[in-house]
Amino acid sequence: MTEADDSARERAIRAELGAWLDAEWSVDRPLREWRETLVAAGWAAPAWPKAWHGRDFSHAETMVVSRLFRERGVVGAASTGPRSLAAETLLAHGSDSLKQRYLRPLLTGEHSWCQLFSEPGSGSDLAGLTTRAERDGSRYVINGQKVWNTSAHHADFGILVARTDWDLPKHQGISYFVIDMRQPGVEVRPLRQMNGHASFNEVFMTDAIVHEEDRVGAEGEGWRIAQTTLSFERSGFGRDRAADALATRTGRIYAEYAEEVRIAMEPYRWYPQRAGRPDLLLSLARANGRINDPVVRQEIARALTLAEGARLATSQAEARRRSGSSDVIPGGSIGKLAASVIARQCSVAHTLIAGSHSLLAGDDANAQGLVAEILLSVPAISIAGGTDEIQRNIISERVLGLPKEPRFDTGSFRDIPRNPGRA
Amino acid sequence: MSETGFAFSAEQNQFRDMVSGFFAARSPMGRVRELIGLGLPLDRDTWQALARELGAQGIHVPERAGGSGFGAVELGIVMEEMGRHLYPGPFLSSAVMTTSALLAAGGDAAEGALVALSSGDRVGALLIDTLDDPALLGTGLSVSDTGRLEGTAPLVPGAANADLWLAIARDQPSGRLGLFQLNDAPACQPLGSLDLTRPLSRVVCAGLSCVRLAHIDTATCERLWDEWNVALAHELVGAAEALLAGTIEYLKVRVQFGRVIGSFQALKHRCADVLMEVELAKALAREAARTIAAGLPARGAAAMAKSQAADAAMHAARAAIQLRGGLGFTWENDTHLWFRRIKSGEMLFGSPAQQREWLVAHLEATA
Ligand SMILES: Cc1cc2nc3c(=O)[nH]c(=O)nc-3n(C[C@H](O)[C@H](O)[C@H](O)COP(=O)(O)OP(=O)(O)OC[C@H]3O[C@@H](n4cnc5c(N)ncnc54)[C@H](O)[C@@H]3O)c2cc1C
Numbered sequence: 001m002t003e004a005d006d007s008a009r010e011r012a013i014r015a016e017l018g019a020w021l022d023a024e025w026s027v028d029r030p031l032r033e034w035r036e037t038l039v040a041a042g043w044a045a046p047a048w049p050k051a052w053h054g055r056d057f058s059h060a061e062t063m064v065v066s067r068l069f070r071e072r073g074v075v076g077a078a079s080t081g082p083r084s085l086a087a088e089t090l091l092a093h094g095s096d097s098l099k100q101r102y103l104r105p106l107l108t109g110e111h112s113w114c115q116l117f118s119e120p121g122s123g124s125d126l127a128g129l130t131t132r133a134e135r136d137g138s139r140y141v142i143n144g145q146k147v148w149n150t151s152a153h154h155a156d157f158g159i160l161v162a163r164t165d166w167d168l169p170k171h172q173g174i175s176y177f178v179i180d181m182r183q184p185g186v187e188v189r190p191l192r193q194m195n196g197h198a199s200f201n202e203v204f205m206t207d208a209i210v211h212e213e214d215r216v217g218a219e220g221e222g223w224r225i226a227q228t229t230l231s232f233e234r235s236g237f238g239r240d241r242a243a244d245a246l247a248t249r250t251g252r253i254y255a256e257y258a259e260e261v262r263i264a265m266e267p268y269r270w271y272p273q274r275a276g277r278p279d280l281l282l283s284l285a286r287a288n289g290r291i292n293d294p295v296v297r298q299e300i301a302r303a304l305t306l307a308e309g310a311r312l313a314t315s316q317a318e319a320r321r322r323s324g325s326s327d328v329i330p331g332g333s334i335g336k337l338a339a340s341v342i343a344r345q346c347s348v349a350h351t352l353i354a355g356s357h358s359l360l361a362g363d364d365a366n367a368q369g370l371v372a373e374i375l376l377s378v379p380a381i382s383i384a385g386g387t388d389e390i391q392r393n394i395i396s397e398r399v400l401g402l403p404k405e406p407r408f409d410t411g412s413f414r415d416i417p418r419n420p421g422r423a
Numbered sequence: 424m425s426e427t428g429f430a431f432s433a434e435q436n437q438f439r440d441m442v443s444g445f446f447a448a449r450s451p452m453g454r455v456r457e458l459i460g461l462g463l464p465l466d467r468d469t470w471q472a473l474a475r476e477l478g479a480q481g482i483h484v485p486e487r488a489g490g491s492g493f494g495a496v497e498l499g500i501v502m503e504e505m506g507r508h509l510y511p512g513p514f515l516s517s518a519v520m521t522t523s524a525l526l527a528a529g530g531d532a533a534e535g536a537l538v539a540l541s542s543g544d545r546v547g548a549l550l551i552d553t554l555d556d557p558a559l560l561g562t563g564l565s566v567s568d569t570g571r572l573e574g575t576a577p578l579v580p581g582a583a584n585a586d587l588w589l590a591i592a593r594d595q596p597s598g599r600l601g602l603f604q605l606n607d608a609p610a611c612q613p614l615g616s617l618d619l620t621r622p623l624s625r626v627v628c629a630g631l632s633c634v635r636l637a638h639i640d641t642a643t644c645e646r647l648w649d650e651w652n653v654a655l656a657h658e659l660v661g662a663a664e665a666l667l668a669g670t671i672e673y674l675k676v677r678v679q680f681g682r683v684i685g686s687f688q689a690l691k692h693r694c695a696d697v698l699m700e701v702e703l704a705k706a707l708a709r710e711a712a713r714t715i716a717a718g719l720p721a722r723g724a725a726a727m728a729k730s731q732a733a734d735a736a737m738h739a740a741r742a743a744i745q746l747r748g749g750l751g752f753t754w755e756n757d758t759h760l761w762f763r764r765i766k767s768g769e770m771l772f773g774s775p776a777q778q779r780e781w782l783v784a785h786l787e788a789t790a
Pocket residue numbers: 082114115116117118119120121122123124125147148149150151200380383384385386387388389390393
């Protein structure tokens with residue numbers, strides 16, 4: 001599309017959505033009921049397929065929708081926690097029955113989700129997982145432990161990878177499931193993080209039950225399907241927005257939304273900070289009287305340049321994809337690695353700006369503790385969703401075509417070395 | 424839509440392939456080496472073919488002034504491929520510096536010079552008293568009320584091949600900056616240069632006759648710097664990509680400890696980091712070119728593009744040497760030729776640190 005086509009398309013979307021909002025949107029509506037309406041009209045997830053609550057919109061078209069929502073103060077689809085990872089995976093690999101049952105309540109906020117991938121014995125090496133899924137008629141019995149599971153403490157459902165075959169090579173014996181978290185066999189214990197918050201958990205599964213129709217894809221396809229989840233997760237890093245301004249508005253729907261945010265979002269108050277908050281650098285430097293310090297200016301400029309470069313790299317890749325070019329680096333690893341570098345550079349700059357005040361935390365500290373929270377949250381971005389080292393492996397092998405490391409984990413999963421522990 | 428990213432059109436991609444094919448055929452590394460050995464004379468056949476077959480010298484010049492009527496995006500494509508192939512002709516000095524100064528000046532006299540440069544018949548050089556900071560323009564060169572250029576241009580790229588001369592100098596006694604065209608060739612003294620494909624000269628002007636094409640203001644000088652830096656950012660990206668690709672090839676064949684060294688994680692990770700930095704640089708360079716092509720203010724975009732491209736390309740160059748071991752430190756291996764070209768791209772028109780300072784100054788001025 002040319003830029004002229006683009007702006008015509010933008011006007012058309014704004015006109016259609018604007019008229020629909022005039023008719024439907026009101027701050028006095030109950031939140032759940034509003035979201036049902038939003039989903040039914042296809043405005044909750046416009047990037048999704050038409051058959052499943054969406055409109056097949058491109059990224060740029062979706063942005064027009066979110067911009068108009070923002071301008072008009074409209075509450076959108078539920079977005080807390082790892083629900084989008086579940087949604088994207090179900091859209092790509094789920095049966096119609098799975099999509100039918102789970103997608104709508106995921107968008108309305110009726111259900112919340114978590115991701116049950118990492119285990120005490122296998123994180124980077126996810127395919128080394130030892131949680132068992134044993135077939136028992138039309139159901140599976142699940143035993144094992146997961147860890148670092150964001151949102152598990154309030155999730156209704158989890159996307160779960162577990163081993164269904166121990167004799168096959170490690171990547172082939174894994175299957176992918178949706179597990180009901182509200183059952184006696186599932187126990188969730190919150191874990192406190194280095195920044196003091198507790199958004200992740202450990203999850204113990206003891207004879208927990210999953211029904212056959214909640215398996216995603218065929219038995220043994222779990223690894224391949226997990227790649228969809230992981231590549232979507234990687235490409236989402238660095239896109240954290242600053243805290244939601246809607247929750248502070250007045251009106252019935254905002255009050256209900258604020259409650260949802262309070263319950264569901266409290267553990268994630270630190271999320272925007274893990275990306276380093278490049279948006280605050282200049283204003284804090286001004287407020288602290290450091291904006292004329294040449295050393296501070298250098299570090300701020302580095303951070304802003306990297307952040308802008310990453311933003312443009314993403315939007316240009318999207319534009320190339322839309323124009324049908326094959327010149328697109330897949331997988332999101334470059335963006336995820338860049339997000340880590342940006343976050344670290346921001347924490348360097350924020351520390352310089354705050355000077356020795358960066359030694360204070362909480363309400364006593366600079367910018368109501370935001371700077372301390374940035375410093376203590378940035379390390380997460382280099383670990384969660386696949387570490388920086390793993391992203392570098394992926395980039396060097398799959399993008400640059402360099403040879404793989406020698407392997408010591410081929411052959412039947414039973415026979416390969418692994419961490420001591422359960423299973 | 425405003426959030427839409429930039430993507431090249433099919434025609435632009437085709438143009439890139441043609442440019443790349445041209446340099447691969449007409450200016451392979453063997454030829455570059457040969458020209459360096461001869462003291463880098465102008466290969467006029469290649470220079471004129473570049474103008475005739477691709478319209479490269481006038482790619483951003485309007486058709487009525489003998490150009491192809493495109494803009495900064497297409498110029499960026501040419502520069503990127505030039506960096507990839509290490510083309511040693513005086514393109515930056517003639518087609519970028521001199522040509523964009525003429526475009527900024529406008530007018531009939533400038534148009535005549537543009538026609539000569541775009542056709543490849545003439546090679547231009549621009550005498551300026553600084554390659555660092557546009558704020559320093561006019562501190563060393565001045566033109567008397569009788570139209571005589573006085574002073575020294577201490578570092579002039581491309582002067583050795585030039586036969587069309589411009590200068591930015593201070594008009595006396597008014598003290599205003601102007602763009603002047605020289606009537607005669609000045610005496611130019613070639614200088615020992617780090618960059619073997621883009622050597623510098625010192626030009627002393629003792630009362631050379633010249634005519635004023637236009638007065639230019641500070642904003643125009645800054646705009647020229649932005650355009651030149653964005654062009655260089657593209658060259659740096661192309662050079663970095665060429666070095667990374669060559670390094671990857673080497674890592675796939677060199678064996679140590681019974682395995683190809685490309686399977687060592689320390690080396691793989693270094694290449695991954697370089698690729699990530701180059702990808703960001705590429706995105707910034709393209710956006711900056713689009714900004715210039717649209718006639719929009721480009722101070723911030725140019726500063727970001729240039730600093731990121733220079734840093735990424737220097738990392739690529741250091742890795743290209745280090746990952747070849749002793750071979751990387753030899754004269755025989757071509758890597759140092761790119762290292763030298765990247766160093767000159769990094770330092771011309773403001774170092775990365777200077778670009779970062781300009782970026783913050785710009786953001787503060789427009790806040
Ligand atoms: C904030 C946060 C939220 C998270 N949320 C979730 C979640 O919701 N669900 C979930 O399932 N998981 C979650 N995780 C877990 C995360 O995916 C893992 O921590 C991560 O993949 C690393 O695994 P690990 O902790 O076992 O470390 P390990 O894999 O043991 O890694 C230890 C170190 O070894 C390095 N290493 C490992 N293998 C290699 C290799 N091949 N080459 C080079 N270096 C290597 C790693 O980079 C790391 O530095 C979360 C983690 C964090 C920090």
